[in-house]
Amino acid sequence: MAIEIERKFLVNDESYKEMAFKSDRIAQGYICRQGGNSTRVRVRGDKGYLTIKGPSIDGGLSRFEWEKEIPASEAWELMKLCPTPIIDKTRYLVEFEDHVFEVDEFYGDNEGLVVAEVELSAIDEEFKKPPFLGKEVTGEGKYYNSSLSRFPYKCW
Numbered sequence: 808m809a810i811e812i813e814r815k816f817l818v819n820d821e822s823y824k825e826m827a828f829k830s831d832r833i834a835q836g837y838i839c840r841q842g843g844n845s846t847r848v849r850v851r852g853d854k855g856y857l858t859i860k861g862p863s864i865d866g867g868l869s870r871f872e873w874e875k876e877i878p879a880s881e882a883w884e885l886m887k888l889c890p891t892p893i894i895d896k897t898r899y900l901v902e903f904e905d906h907v908f909e910v911d912e913f914y915g916d917n918e919g920l921v922v923a924e925v926e927l928s929a930i931d932e933e934f935k936k937p938p939f940l941g942k943e944v945t946g947e948g949k950y951y952n953s954s955l956s957r958f959p960y961k962c963w
Contacts, residue, residue, distance in 0.1 A: 811860075811872040812930055815950055818921040819941035823910045826937065827899035833911075836889025837953050845953045848885040851898070855882025860953075867946020868930050892916045892959060894952050904935035916959030922950055 835849035843862025849855065855878055861871030877885075886893060892915055899910040901923075910923045923940060944950045949958065 809872050810869050812865075812869040812927045812932075813924045814868065814927065814943065814945045815947075816923045816936075816943050816945075817941040818910060818923050818939050820939050823899050823901050823908070823923070823937070823939045826901045826903070826939075827910070828902060829900045831898050833896050833898050834886065834893055835952065836886045836891075836893045837956050838885065838888050840953050840957075847953070848882050848889065850879050850882045850886070853879055855879040855885075857882070857885070863946065863948075865930055867948075890956070892956060894956055901937060901939075903937040906934050908937060908940075910939070913955070913960065916961050917955050918961065920955070920960040 831852045833849060833851045835847055837845055837847050839846040845860050847856075847858045847860070849858065854876055856874055857877050858872065858874040860873075863870045894917065895914040896911045896917070897914075899912070901908045901910060906925050906927075908923050908925050910921065913920045922944070925934060927934065948954050949963070
């Protein structure tokens, strides 16, 4: 079983855009969400993905994650099974002090929200924070993409 360990932060400025080494537009929807579990379909660039995640543990720091690449055409077909709104965002990848930070800039119903995540190899792993990181929101469910698809940022 694969365990994802990550910390999540709000972003306080746009310096991540200049620091990014790559960016992709992402569309994603949730086929199923129940009891902290979710089944997500995503199109990132020209690739599709099907992901199953378990409920958060360790105060939101870690959770089970399984992901499989699928053809983008199949992912778009599966997206039709997802309730709206579909998450629309650009993901920027920023390398900083031996870690890659994923910065998501949201559009549509989540316009104005920008969050950053860093994946870690251990819960207690230390890392240096890039200047664009703001308040830590690890474990705050409203910032999970699965929650944003039901309760968008514009409704907060």
